[in-house]
Amino acid sequence: MTVSPPQAPYVCAELYAQIQQFYSRQMNLLDGSAADPVAWSQTFTEDAVLGSNFQETPDTGRAAILKSMRDALAHISAQGTGDFRHWLAMIDVQPQPDGTLRTRYYGLAMATPEGGSLKIRGHVLCRDELVRRAGRWLVRRRHLEADGVPA
Template identity: 40%
Template structure:
């Protein structure tokens, strides 16, 4: 595997910034559109992976609804990205994600600390997640 240019590294950071802001805003369909049609979201906190945009979108809508009922806002903070390029141009991205939860009228708290491992593929003029594996540190 090969490392990537500074320019591409910045492009991928922008991709994640937009993607995480969509997730935190509850824009489920827009967030799911950052995955390939057959994209996979796997997490050790879930019994089964979510496969395909419609399933991924539905899971986000459900989770965002639960948070709204609890009057809790969540923010995802990604950092410590490492990016390697495969021979076919596929990107393998590894990052740490902190998820901060703030209940209405409450103090922000780190809810989860995770490792995020993505396989990104080029799609037209952007990138899409082909496969995402999220590993919560507490599980």
């Protein structure tokens, strides 16, 4: 008989829905012609850290994260990618003893040029640490692991 490893308890449906809605609203701030990187950056704490396997050093602080995102959006726009969208799924939420949440989810970046077909631009495994401040969730730490990036 095979025994499965113990699983952490599930979070309540209300909390899970809050986190799904947080991510939906956060990523919608980067999509399409109405992208708002300033509002997006406000979903991070002032001292947040955003790192990845495709950058040499992580961005530390909201201002650095905003600058990187503005640069990324300018790069995407310069490529003439048309409509740019994100799709997040498979969100796992793990509450921590200190009240923070650790999340793990997949992100898919897609672009559709005018008159063209949808193209997948990348797939990323995302790991976040979320904190509750002034009644809302914020990202304190994010680490992205893009598929296909050499180790």
